[in-house]
Amino acid sequence: xxxxxxxxxxxxxxxxxxxxxDIVDSVARELASGRLPAGSRLPPVRVLERxxxxxxxxxxxxxxxxxxxxxxxxxxxxxxxxxxxxxxTTRADAAAIAPPLPRLRPPPxxxxxxxxxxxxxxxxxxxxxxxxxxxRIAECVRSVLRQPGLxxxxxxxxxxxxxxxxxxxxxxxGIECTADEVITTTGSQQALDIVARALEVRRVAIETPxxxxxxxxxxxxxxxxxxLPLDPFAGIDLAAWERALAAGRPGxxxxxxxxxxxxxxxxxxxxxxxxxELARRYDIAVLEDDWGSDMLSDGEYRPMLRMLGGDHVxxxxxxxxxxxxxxxxxxxxxxxxxVPSILAMKRLxxxxxxxxxxxxxxxxxxxxxxxxxxxxxxxxxDARYAACLAALEELMPPGVRWTKPGGGPTLWLDLPRTVxxxxxxxxxxxxxxxIETRSAAFFGEPHLHGFRVxxxxxxxxxxxxxxxxxxxxxxx
Amino acid sequence: xxxxxxxxxxxxxxxxxxxxxDIVDSVARELASGRLPAGSRLPPVRVLERxxxxxxxxxxxxxxxxxxxxxxxxxxxxxxxxxxxxxxTTRADAAAIAPPLPRLRPPPxxxxxxxxxxxxxxxxxxxxxxxxxxxRIAECVRSVLRQPGLxxxxxxxxxxxxxxxxxxxxxxxGIECTADEVITTTGSQQALDIVARALEVRRVAIETPxxxxxxxxxxxxxxxxxxLPLDPFAGIDLAAWERALAAGRPGxxxxxxxxxxxxxxxxxxxxxxxxxELARRYDIAVLEDDWGSDMLSDGEYRPMLRMLGGDHVxxxxxxxxxxxxxxxxxxxxxxxxxVPSILAMKRLxxxxxxxxxxxxxxxxxxxxxxxxxxxxxxxxxDARYAACLAALEELMPPGVRWTKPGGGPTLWLDLPRTVxxxxxxxxxxxxxxxIETRSAAFFGEPHLHGFRVxxxxxxxxxxxxxxxxxxxxxxx
Numbered sequence: 001x002x003x004x005x006x007x008x009x010x011x012x013x014x015x016x017x018x019x020x021x022d023i024v025d026s027v028a029r030e031l032a033s034g035r036l037p038a039g040s041r042l043p044p045v046r047v048l049e050r051x052x053x054x055x056x057x058x059x060x061x062x063x064x065x066x067x068x069x070x071x072x073x074x075x076x077x078x079x080x081x082x083x084x085x086x087x088x089t090t091r092a093d094a095a096a097i098a099p100p101l102p103r104l105r106p107p108p109x110x111x112x113x114x115x116x117x118x119x120x121x122x123x124x125x126x127x128x129x130x131x132x133x134x135x136r137i138a139e140c141v142r143s144v145l146r147q148p149g150l151x152x153x154x155x156x157x158x159x160x161x162x163x164x165x166x167x168x169x170x171x172x173x174g175i176e177c178t179a180d181e182v183i184t185t186t187g188s189q190q191a192l193d194i195v196a197r198a199l200e201v202r203r204v205a206i207e208t209p210x211x212x213x214x215x216x217x218x219x220x221x222x223x224x225x226x227x228l229p230l231d232p233f234a235g236i237d238l239a240a241w242e243r244a245l246a247a248g249r250p251g252x253x254x255x256x257x258x259x260x261x262x263x264x265x266x267x268x269x270x271x272x273x274x275x276x277e278l279a280r281r282y283d284i285a286v287l288e289d290d291w292g293s294d295m296l297s298d299g300e301y302r303p304m305l306r307m308l309g310g311d312h313v314x315x316x317x318x319x320x321x322x323x324x325x326x327x328x329x330x331x332x333x334x335x336x337x338x339v340p341s342i343l344a345m346k347r348l349x350x351x352x353x354x355x356x357x358x359x360x361x362x363x364x365x366x367x368x369x370x371x372x373x374x375x376x377x378x379x380x381x382d383a384r385y386a387a388c389l390a391a392l393e394e395l396m397p398p399g400v401r402w403t404k405p406g407g408g409p410t411l412w413l414d415l416p417r418t419v420x421x422x423x424x425x426x427x428x429x430x431x432x433x434x435i436e437t438r439s440a441a442f443f444g445e446p447h448l449h450g451f452r453v454x455x456x457x458x459x460x461x462x463x464x465x466x467x468x469x470x471x472x473x474x475x476x
Numbered sequence: 477x478x479x480x481x482x483x484x485x486x487x488x489x490x491x492x493x494x495x496x497x498d499i500v501d502s503v504a505r506e507l508a509s510g511r512l513p514a515g516s517r518l519p520p521v522r523v524l525e526r527x528x529x530x531x532x533x534x535x536x537x538x539x540x541x542x543x544x545x546x547x548x549x550x551x552x553x554x555x556x557x558x559x560x561x562x563x564x565t566t567r568a569d570a571a572a573i574a575p576p577l578p579r580l581r582p583p584p585x586x587x588x589x590x591x592x593x594x595x596x597x598x599x600x601x602x603x604x605x606x607x608x609x610x611x612r613i614a615e616c617v618r619s620v621l622r623q624p625g626l627x628x629x630x631x632x633x634x635x636x637x638x639x640x641x642x643x644x645x646x647x648x649x650g651i652e653c654t655a656d657e658v659i660t661t662t663g664s665q666q667a668l669d670i671v672a673r674a675l676e677v678r679r680v681a682i683e684t685p686x687x688x689x690x691x692x693x694x695x696x697x698x699x700x701x702x703x704l705p706l707d708p709f710a711g712i713d714l715a716a717w718e719r720a721l722a723a724g725r726p727g728x729x730x731x732x733x734x735x736x737x738x739x740x741x742x743x744x745x746x747x748x749x750x751x752x753e754l755a756r757r758y759d760i761a762v763l764e765d766d767w768g769s770d771m772l773s774d775g776e777y778r779p780m781l782r783m784l785g786g787d788h789v790x791x792x793x794x795x796x797x798x799x800x801x802x803x804x805x806x807x808x809x810x811x812x813x814x815v816p817s818i819l820a821m822k823r824l825x826x827x828x829x830x831x832x833x834x835x836x837x838x839x840x841x842x843x844x845x846x847x848x849x850x851x852x853x854x855x856x857x858d859a860r861y862a863a864c865l866a867a868l869e870e871l872m873p874p875g876v877r878w879t880k881p882g883g884g885p886t887l888w889l890d891l892p893r894t895v896x897x898x899x900x901x902x903x904x905x906x907x908x909x910x911i912e913t914r915s916a917a918f919f920g921e922p923h924l925h926g927f928r929v930x931x932x933x934x935x936x937x938x939x940x941x942x943x944x945x946x947x948x949x950x951x952x
Contacts, residue, residue: 005650007745008778010711016877035746035753047776050858051882053865098786099755099762101811102728103676107820113632113828129628138621141832145614152605154802156589174481186662186826193825197696200579217824220673222698235486252578269483270511277511279575286575300523302484310574326630326831335577344583348693349669350662352589354830355802356617382526389529401492406527 003078006041011052018052023062024069031071031087038087042072042080108216109440119432120466123452125261125321125409127295128459131380132324133364133373140363144356151355156347157339158184158331159358165365166331173301175315177333183343184331186353188291188318189213191332192254194345195287195314196221198338201251205244205284209441209448211261214254214289216440226250227443232265232403232412238274245282252285257305259292259408262441262452266292266405269303276309287314292408294322294374295381295456311335319361321409322374328354329361381409381456384463388455391464395471402453409456415449415474424473433469479554482517487528494528499538500545507547507563514563518548518556584692585916595908596942599928601737601797601885603771604935607856608800609840609849616839620832627831632823633815634660634807635834641841642807649777651791653809659819660807662829664767664794665689667808668730670821671763671790672697674814677727681720681760685917685924687737690730690765692916702726703919708741708879708888714750721758728761733781735768735884738917738928742768742881745779752785763790768884770798770850771857771932787811795837797885798850804830805837857885857932860939864931867940871947878929885932891925891950900949909945 011018011026030036043051045059052059063080066072071086115124144150157163163179170177185191192214196204204218208227218225226248228241245253255275257267267275279286288305294317306315318330334342346352364370388411392402399416415421421437428435435451442448455463487494487502506512519527521535528535539556542548547562591597620626633639639655646653661667668690672680680694684703694701702724704717721729731751733743743751755762764781770793782791794806810818822828840846861882868878868889875892891897897913904911911927918924931939 005776005778005783008742008748010742010744010747011880012709012711018880030744030746033746033750035749040745047882050862052880053862053869097749097752097756097784098788099752100759101788102671102674102761102763102790102814104674104814104817105676107816108824110820110823113819113823114629126629132628134626134628138626141617141621141626145617150610150614150617150800151802152608152610152800153590153602154804186829189827190825195578198578198580200581213824213827220821220824233488235488266484266486268486268506269516270506270509271486272484273511273573274509276573276575280573283576285578287578300481302481307481308573312574312577314578324626324628326627328630328826328828328830338578338580340583341580343589344586345696347586347589348584348689348696349666349825350804351665351689352804353662354804354833356836357830357832360832386526386529393529404487404494404528406523 004041006043006047006079007036009043011048018054018058020058020062020065023048023059024065027062027066028071031082034088036082036087038082038084040082040087042082044079105220108220109438110216111212111436111438116434119434120462120469121434121457122454122466122470123410123434123436124454124457125452126325127321127377127381127409127456131377133369134324136369136373137324137327137360137364140360140367141356144359144363151359154352154355156352157343158182158353159355159362161366162329162358162362165362169365170333174307175304175333177311181333181336181339182331183334183339183346184329184353184358185346186328186330186350187320188289188316188330189217190346190349191316191318191330192217192289194342194349195332196223197345197349198341199223199251203248203250205248205250205253207256207260208443209262209446211256211289212438212440225443228253229447230260230263230265231447232260232263233401233414235268236271236274238271238278241275242278245278245284249282250284252287253279254287254289255305256289256291258290259295259405261291262410262412263448264403264405264408264411266407269308272303272305272308276305279309285312285314287316290315290317291321295378295408306333314338322377323361323364327357327361329357381407384455384460387460388453388463391467395467397471397474400474410452410454412448413450413453417449419449419474421449421451427473427476428470431469431473433466480517482519482523482555483512485519487524494530494534496534496538496541499524499535500541503538503542504547507558510564512558512563514558514560516558516563518558520555581696584696585914586689586692587912587914592910595910596938596945597910597933598930598942598946599886599910599912600930600933601928602801603797603853603857603885603932607853609845610800612845612849613800613803613836613840616836616843617832620835620839627835630828630831632828633819634658634829635831635838637842638805638834638838641838645841646809650783651780651809653787657809657812657815658807659810659815659822660805660829660834661822662804662806662826663796664765664792664806665693666822666825667792667794667806668693668765670818670825671808672699673821673825674817675699675727679724679726681724681726681729683732683736684919685738685922687732687765688914688916701919704729705923706736706739706741707923708736708739709877709890712743712747712750714747714754717751718754721754721760725758726760728763729755730763730765731781732765732767734766735771735881737767738886738888739924740879740881740884740887742883745784748779748781748784752781755785761788761790763792766791766793767797771854771884782809790814798853799837799840803833803837805833857883860931860936863936864929864939867943871943873947873950876950886928886930888924889926889929893925895925895950897925897927903949903952904946907945909942
């Protein structure tokens with residue numbers, strides 16, 4: 001640290017030019033406030049002279065006058081200091097002027113922020129890093145550095161080339177849109193955030209169970225929530241949803257239409273049409289979270305809400321899971337009339353996002369790497385999915401059932417009500433097998449009784465080993 | 477597009493294994509809903525067989541039965557389709573089931589999202605890209621790619637090495653903290669956002685004028701605001717602030733302590749102490765935005781609120797302006813007891829940020845590039861600042877005054893009340909000189925009458941040319 005930092009002064013000018021007397025008066029006023037303790041260091045002459053655009057002489061004259069009045073003292077090679085007697089004798093003591101701590105809302109009960117570093121995690125929604133195109137992404141980073149090189153600024157709406165590539169991909173699969181309707185986000189989480197912030201009607205309907213961080217996001221933003229019960233074994237009960245929507249009168253319904261998190265359920269086409277009809281009947285807008293559809297097992301897209309309902313449907317997707325989670329690139333597609341409001345919310349939350357990450361994903365898409373990568377992942381996940389179903393069939397005791405999503409990274413494993421989930425989680429943790437049985441994803445009492453099982457996260461043998469231990473504990 | 481996408485089905489199992497009759501029943505139920513038009517394509521046999529882990533024969537038997545019942549028809553090399561007569565004859569028409577558009581809040585009146593592409597911009601808060609270390613950052617990117625290589629995941633709180641480097645830098649300048657107290661953010665904007673979301677008491681005091689996007693952020697989050705009038709020519713009137721704080725009873729005061737945006741004002745040390753005393757007296761927490769202090773003109777840090785008031789003070793800073801705006805790396809430093817709540821708000825807004833950007837800034841800091849870069853920028857800005865003051869002195873007509881911040885990128889130019897600011901902005905725009913006279917930064921009627929002038933944004937000759945045109949219009 002060396003010398004103490006010098007204090008900040010404000011020199012008030014009596015005219016357009018600052019005179020030595022202005023400096024004298026300003027320092028005297030600071031001292032008179034009683035808040036500058038004796039021994040405080042004043043700004044060096046060169047600093048004041050440069051700040052105020054004065055000749056060296058002016059500042060020196062002022063400091064000489066302060067010295068003559070006994071207000072300051074000079075110390076060889078150290079500078080000018082507030083004289084003892086000209087101010088309180090003790091330094092302002094931080095403890096004496098510490099403000100109170102801010103009072104913050106308690107954090108909602110969230111899951112662990114990172115994956116366990118050891119043992120077998122049964123439920124991550126991530127794809128095995130071994131299957132991710134890390135080398136090709138590094139290649140795209142190097143390419144971006146060479147050409148076009150790092151940009152100084154960001155486009156608040158998102159990298160233009162990326163938005164164009166996204167619009168082209170979506171249009172090719174039947175979701176007609178242009179780059180101007182795409183807003184990039186930090187993963188799909190920011191997409192949900194900026195849409196939620198922009199809503200005029202502060203009531204939203206969501207599935208139960210649902211992606212827990214969406215529910216908690218909406219809650220912390222003060223939205224009033226209506227739960228739409230989802231049973232992945234029975235399918236959607238549209239009559240029950242209609243009753244819930246009629247009662248809750250939400251302004252928006254948030255739907256995870258493919259490989260729903262956490263149940264693995266995909267809406268059937270007639271359920272999508274039914275939901276759109278309800279939305280129309282009860283004047284409810286629709287936000288579709290389509291994170292899963294790129295993780296189909298057969299490389300063919302099915303009709304989404306955004307296709308069936310047209311461009312009134314807000315559409316969210318992300319490259320996070322499929323490309324490299326650490327890149328954090330997602331997006332929302334919005335009707336042109338909605339873009340200004342949603343973009344304003346993005347600007348107020350982050351101004352704009354990392355140009356480099358967006359340029360790299362644009363490069364990855366422009367090189368045509370994405371389809372090949374998806375096909376590769378899909379083949380791998382198909383094999384793991386089949387092996388997972390076979391292992392469950394072989395290992396699970398009677399009364400255990402599971403969904404058969406046919407894509408995405410996870411399925412839902414449901415247990416007999418007699419199993420104590422919390423105790424099971426503890427017993428498995430003792431054997432370093434991790435499951436997540438939190439009920440944060442549900443509204444009230446859960447109507448399901450289980451947890452996610454991921455076939456995407458780890459090689460077959462490892463998953464099988466985890467399921468063996470699970471079966472073992474279930475029989476115990 | 478080729479063939480239309482096939483519809484999604486849900487096959488409900490009657491037992492643990494799915495039988496052909498389950499598939500028949502499920503398809504028949506979908507058709508009975510009346511929402512699947514004739515001509516809809518059913519999932520290919522191979523897809524259902526893979527999804528449901530069935531032998532090929534089971535699905536084929538089911539489809540044969542559906543065919544026998546007249547519910548589906550097969551087309552050579554195209555697949556299986558819903559038969560005419562088995563469902564409504566027209567395809568579900570998107571227009572007929574389009575949901576309403578979401579009703580969104582109108583966007584607040586924000587400035588332009590990007591810098592003008594031509595002409596002379598007088599007021600940007602950015603540093604001239606020519607002075608930014610683009611090549612060295614590219615070098616750091618390449619280095620990160622080689623070693624350690626791209627990480628798959630992100631640390632929700634922020635890259636560990638970056639947080640350690642930040643804590644070490646701050647501790648060296650008298651702001652003692654550890655990596656565990658640092659949360660990285662997408663620029664300082666996200667830092668303000670996640671702190672504001674976490675506040676229990678929804679009332680905040682801010683300077684007026686103030687950084688407009690902070691004010692608008694707080695407003696859109698529903699915070700109740702109290703304005704603290706700041707006159708950069710007179711300094712802070714602590715008695716007036718006390719009256720405002722006593723009346724508004726905020727839970728937090730947000731203060732831009734150095735090179736305040738938009739006035740260029742820096743709090744004097746006694747004003748900081750005075751504010752901390754008020755905070756203590758009225759039970760108000762303090763959030764310091766220290767974006768400016770790395771842009772001192774003399775490379776020496778002065779005492780900040782976080783130094784004077786200790787670790788109860790929330791502290792925000794950012795590398796955005798000083799390094800490369802497109803990297804979007806900022807941070808908040810918080811007392812350990814506050815970290816869980818603020819981190820939860822970060823996770824709910826973006827889950828975590830771009831690993832690559834954070835790793836690159838960490839590398840830049842670890843290589844010791846930052847201090848050398850700041851010294852270089854400071855020398856350049858000193859020269860531009862001096863030239864700017866000289867040009868103003870020479871060119872501005874009587875009655876015009878300006879602040880002398882002695883650092884940061886901008887000063888405040890204040891005009892006689894007789895000047896019509898909106899008309900001036902229009903006349904300058906016609907000559908491709910851009911100023912920003914929006915009053916969004918103020919509470920109510922502005923007590924200042926001017927705009928920012930940036931000496932950091934462009935070379936001296938260019939700025940001088942802009943000021944000449946401004947003087948010309950002021951005389952007109």
